[in-house]
């Protein structure tokens with residue numbers, strides 16, 4: 103898998119970030135394993151230390167297994183004044199986990215996010231690449247039950 | 253919609269199918285590219301941009317024509333154009349609006365910039381959170397290549413140019429030009445020491461023109477219609493229009509294209525329709541997370557680079573965040589500092605250590621444990637950061653603290669005395685901090 107992804111980008115040092123993004127998105131647990139990083143280092147000819155440093159620099163990357171759906175909740179000022187703390191509480195309550203944790207069934211991970219550029223529909227969250235705005239308790243419940251049914 | 257708004261950069265947003273290049277062309281798109289390649293020399297394009305008075309829209313308001321001239325004049329066969337679409341400034345979503353509403357206009361602007369400075373390749377670096385913009389920009393580049401406006405010998409001229417779209421991976425600092433360049437090179441996004449600046453030594457140490465989305469999106473208009481038409485809107489020192497993003501406690505949130513020269517009051521009460529509900533406006537923050545926080549009686553300032561500077565303000569990214577009188581100034585500043593402490597890249601000490609320190613000091617106010625001596629510490633710490641941090645993040649992150657100490661000092665004092673007037677830094681009973 104790692105090899106395929108690298109070949110699709112071409113063996114080039116500057117493709118490191120896009121390659122790591124693709125590898126992470128290609129597995130259901132949305133993370134980079136130690137083995138992934140070693141392979142990338144070997145195939146691209148970049149020192150392991152640098153691959154590791156890049157993988158820990160960018161907040162999109164995780165070295166720990168995460169859920170199938172990553173729920174990133176914006177906690178910047180425009181969302182806060184429009185009720186982001188309620189959104190955070192709702193997600194935590196319904197899923198029974200804290201920020202940074204993954205549900206035991208491996209479906210959902212809760213994370214904070216910086217502004218998602220969705221401030222005109224604050225409070226906002228991004229779930230597996232999709233933006234959701236104007237969040238309230240009702241909407242959150244229906245989003246989660248939709249995702250569970252997928 | 254209020255008639256203060258202008259439809260220039262945003263003329264097609266919402267009206268055309270952003271996937272369909274023929275709709276762009278049938279509404280005057282790629283006219284500027286044809287005009288430039290067939291009738292203008294690169295220097296002619298630069299001269300027109302210079303005459304337009306266009307100032308960079310990414311925050312620093314640097315004259316775009318001058319930057320182009322620097323890249324043009326730096327010797328070298330390989331040059332790059334980089335479009336900064338890392339828009340991560342909290343409360344800012346104008347570049348997203350432009351990319352999702354009219355992606356071809358940006359592509360055309362980048363090709364024109366490439367022609368002007370003598371570059372062969374352009375990059376669009378879009379923040380990873382903007383999934384839809386990334387997809388639309390990739391499509392726009394592909395469609396443009398199909399009709400022959402990207403690739404080799406564009407319009408049968410000796411001009412080869414192509415564009416690659418790259419995604420960020422969740423790092424606000426990558427909006428800083430050298431951090432972005434490092435990220436494009438496949439590294440962690442940490443700023444470099446300046447000088448040299450990107451026009452002299454940028455991407456892979458080659459001369460590089462790096463501009464914001466909105467800046468580049470202005471270029472087709474300038475080339476098509478000329479600098480005089482461009483200057484017909486705006487003020488003497490701030491020509492053209494500015495995309496302003498309204499968010500927070502304001503009735504009409506969104507992106508608005510506005511002529512320079514109107515007042516902040518017009519923006520808040522006419523465009524934004526004021527604060528919703530029975531509340532009053534308490535404060536606005538202008539320019540993004542590191543912008544100044546000012547009270548509601550300072551709204552006569554004009555949307556104009558010079559007038560704002562005179563009043564100690566900066567336009568920044570064009571974000572205006574409104575806060576009503578139910579909000580606590582200390583709590584807002586705390587959330588901003590949390591953001592900066594999280595986004596600091598860690599390369600230099602004043603910022604890496606300073607932001608968490610600032611956060612802790614402000615947190616003391618919200619916990620009711622601050623003392624008057626906190627003011628002295630705050631003053632020396634903010635000064636140190638402003639003077640000694642390596643890049644704009646650490647230099648300007650103290651701004652919310654500095655500006656609220658200037659305009660909302662009474663609220664700090666009240667917290668020292670154990671009172672949060674908004675009742676936010678408190679337990680449930682009556683605003684006393686417990």
Ligand SMILES: Cc1cc2nc3c(=O)[nH]c(=O)nc-3n(C[C@H](O)[C@H](O)[C@H](O)COP(=O)(O)O)c2cc1C
Pocket residue numbers: 307308309310311312313314316336337338339340341424425426427428429430462463464465467468643644645
């Ligand atoms: C911390 C930090 C974040 C920045 N973020 C952005 C950004 O998201 N978009 C942007 O265009 N410029 C951003 N800038 C400004 C860029 O460094 C640079 O000045 C800009 O891209 C130049 O483009 P312009 O001349 O068209 O304004 C940022 C600067 C700093 C210090």
Ligand code: SF4
Pocket residue numbers: 425442443595596597598599600601603604641642643644645646647
């Ligand atoms: S000021 Fe902050 S973000 Fe900028 S280089 Fe220093 S540590 Fe990094």
Ligand code: FES
Pocket residue numbers: 176177178179180181216217218219220221224225226342343344
């Ligand atoms: S502040 Fe939450 S999306 Fe912008």
